[in-house]
Amino acid sequence: MASQKFDVAVVGTGPGGYVAAIRCAQLGLSVATVEDDRPGGVCLNWGCIPTKALLRNAEIVSLFHRASEFGITLSGFRADYAAAIQRSRRVADRMAKGVEFLFRKNKITLFPGRGSLPSASVVEVAGATGTQTLEAKAVILATGSEPRSLPGIAIDEQRVISSNGAVRNERAPASLVIIGAGAVGVEFADVYASYGVQVTLLEALPRVLPVEDEEVSAHMAKTFTRRGITIRTGVMVRAVTVSQSGVTVEAGGERMQADLVLMAVGRAAKVEGLGLEALGVAVQRGFVKVSPSMETSVKGLYAIGDMAGPPLLAHKASAEGIVAAETIAGQRPGPVDYGNVPSCTYARPQVASIGMTEAAAKSNGREITVGRFPFTASGKAVALEETEGFVKVVADKATGEILGAHIVGPEATELIHEFAVGRTLEATLEEIIHTIHAHPTLSEAVLEATLGALGRSIHL
């Protein structure tokens, strides 16, 4: 069969690949996409989106538990975990259909199947009905990543599951050990604990959410502990033994029994099986090496998203996809600003941050000023009965440059963008302060923390 010719072929249709494909189409290029799952990738199908649906369920369950605080008396209720999983699948299906619609709208051809590259400008798609060959002037690789495990411990998705298993598994276990207290581990701890699962959260580093600001980690640990989640930090997992009755985890000198183990120690780039080695594509520490315009060491071959290196975040993949697409179209886009990528954890309380932690800013040798504002002092948060957490701003003392912002609490993941826009525009503390914030809003906490950095908080 003759090969089909396109300007661009995109392998992988996650938030990196599908965004790159749409941007290419907008710029007048003919685009083919290759996908061996549903369009949308891990993000839409198995990651970001379905877990947010589960976390919403968890939040509603917790509100039912708190009904009496609002003067609502319930004569019992039942939260069906299987129904929560089913709802999250419907949400994922709807979003994947949305991507399919966007492909049609932008006249992007979808080739279902596994892609591999016999040459830098040819993609072979092994689909259910045979193999198709695509020829493209430029190829964007966006194959993403998959959950990784610890050495010697196999993920069987039965007793030792990954997030892939967790979003499919309709039966909640009675007890669960989560290995890894990053965003994924913390979010699943929240979901399962809300449905009454006895959760133990293990972390090798000294604190939960180890990349976040220390105060944020401490707050999160305190809240989770109060909710009955067992936390063990600074512990190395020695062994995981699967038996008929469950799983035994040996860690930090303890032996823990649980129905299930959720492995959440991170993700590994999917760089195998594409033929990269034969093409001489440089790979560094498991990730494809790319230039600031996302080109690999092979001309005309681009790589974006998780496979192109950390941070492994959907929004970073999308930003890279746009850079790759515009470069291919002959534009000269500015490079992705990796110092300004928001990081979000959607547990209760939510956590969001951007830029440097206080410790990082200090170790950078800058003289800094820090502003904090607790949600207990926010009228809106009190009205919502969501007073958990705080907003923290780290700024350069001399210029007021916003070096970092850290939010834990209600809608933290939405609030962070005021700082994101501010940092992009190189706003300083003063510009935030001169911006009138509506009352009453949670965003006022952003204003107050910023005022606090100059010792001028009004409501504290």
Next chain:
Amino acid sequence: METDKADIEMEAFGAGVLRKILIPAGERAPVGSLIGVIAEPDEDIGAVLAAAGSAAAALPRSEAPAVPRRPEPVAPGAVATRIAVVAPVGTGPSPERLRVSPLARKVAAQAGVDLRLVEGSGPGGRIVRRDVEEALKAGGAAAAAAPADAALRAVRPMAVPAAALPESEDIALTPIRAAIAKLMPRSKAPVPHFYVTSEVAMDRAWELRQELNALEGRPKISVNDLIVRACAIALLRHPGVNASFQGDVVRVYHRAHIGIAVALEDGLITPVLRDCESKSLAQIAVESKELAERARARKLKATELSGATFSISNLGMFDVAEFSAIINPPEGAILAVGSVRRVPVVSDQGLGVGRRLNLTLSCDHRVMDGAMGARFLQELKRLLEEPLRLLI
């Protein structure tokens, strides 16, 4: 292409046959409009002509403002080139409308970087922090390179037979020359200058200066110091001259921060003597001497080079009768000072000899009008002709 200053010959960018003349020779058309079509002999130019027709209809009948317009991309496959005369791209954003991020502005203020000299790399040429930091680094490098440059000139023989020299040579721009080259067109082109000249009788000022300089243990006062002092007083009385055009407002200053141009071997630098209005003649003398010395030694801090509200350029030492200076934006005016010359003067007593000085004020017409400039000069003249006023 005809501009205010010159007729410029434009060469077509593409090759082909001149298929259609839309604007006949000798007629006028706004810059940027289609005047003809060059294409392959057999190429269909109907679409281009149709587009030209609608574009022409859209043009106002009167002279349209010369807007630089990029030629639109030609449809793939077509070779037809539109002859569009593109006006020379202007001198960039005028200094009053600098696009700067708040952070870049603060870093520049703290490091004393003149943002008008910084090239912006952000969206739309916006100056961001990185640009200021790079300008700082470049400035440091320039200062370090200067002594070596001067040493080189010192060992060069003074007189060289013409035959030993090439017919011409290209001398690389020193950073200061490059800065002047970049900055001055931003003043002269967009700022509508007008000039007011006045002759000042300097006899009494000259005498006063000699008396002051005869005092032991007191700083030596120069003619320029008298002029700085006079300007400081006059500026406060005529704040309309001590003003800056800010786009939608005129910013009037109530402090006289006076830039005093100092000639360097390879250029010119204008250190700023701040708050002249509250400084005595002696203070002005000491401080401006010290500023000028450090300017020549290139030891000025960047903060001492910005923030002037008015400038003085004095070429008196070169026996210059009078000249006019280019305004240093965003300042609204600059005073050009000639030599104090001994000239024949007619008085009631008959013909005598007097000391006369010509002052020329260059004014930004967006800020002030002729009468305002003239009144300021009148005040200066009065202060210098009755120089005791400079002491009180």
